[in-house]
Amino acid sequence: MNFYITKRQGLCITGRAVCSYCHLKSTEVKLHTTFKKKRGPETGTLNDGLALALTKSKLGVADAKLVMSCLNINPPDGRGLQRKLNQMCDRVEAINEASMVENQQYVRRVNTLRGEGDAVDLETDTSYNNRPQAGFEAATQSFSPMMEASTPRKLVVSLQTANKLCCKRKCENHTNCKKYYYTEDSISSSEAKLLRKNLDFIQTKIS
Incomplete structure (x- = not known):
């Protein structure tokens, strides 16, 4: 056979x-196995599982193809996998946002039971893909989570990022562009801006 x-x-x-x-x-x-999408034909769970694994690791598309080649597995097309990865990132972002809103509501319920009103202790920090240096700025992305410190769980209640990169060589404010931080702005100053965005996100969702 x-x-x-x-x-x-x-x-x-x-x-x-x-x-x-x-x-x-x-x-x-x-x-x-396959599952139905909102639009288009059914998609395979293995391909989506691979894209999800890449979003949770530091591996890129080229790294994933190399690993599969070394294991004698025919890797998927690089462009198709990158497109799948971009779609998965958008889905994960929506799930994370919904989870952070639930965390905000949980902290609010805890405060209500404690009789502490709306006062919540918050902690935040900002990290960069390259360490900021005096006179030279190699960083193009920053990441700023905000966590509550009022409960032992230390839940993430907001998260904002700054990104100067675009998938297109010549970015001209095209549709679904992931570049939402001006090139001429210093990425080092994103910490204060992302702090403001985090607070605005909490005020918008909790009200």
């Missing part, structure tokens, strides 16, 4: 078994 791959979509494959004696061919069998 031999098995031949008849269709490949990234890591998801469909195949057919063929008898080596009588050459009887089976019907095509999907060796993966």
Whole structure:
């Protein structure tokens, strides 16, 4: 009995078994599961699982392709995987935002039970993809989470980022552009701006 791959979509494959004696061919069998999207055809869970793993690690598309090649696994197309990764990042961002709103509501309920009103202790810090240096600025991204310090759980209640990078070589404010921090602005000054955005986010969602 031999098995031949008849269709490949990234890591998801469909195949057919063929008898080596009588050459009887089976019907095509999907060796993966799929789920429906809001628009377009069904997508394979393996491809989305790979994209989700990349969002939770420091590996990029090229790194993932190298790992799979070393394991003798035919890697997905790089452009398709990058597109899938961008879509997954948007979905994860929406999930994280909903989770932070739930954390805000939890802290508010705790304060209500304690009789402490709306006063909440907050902690925040900002990190950069390159350490800021005097006279030279290599950083292009910054990351500023805000956590509550009123409960032992230390929940994240807001998170803002600054990004000077764009996927296009010539960024001209195109649709869905991920560059939302001006190139001429110093990334070192993003700490104060992101602090203001964090506070605005909390005030908007909790009201």
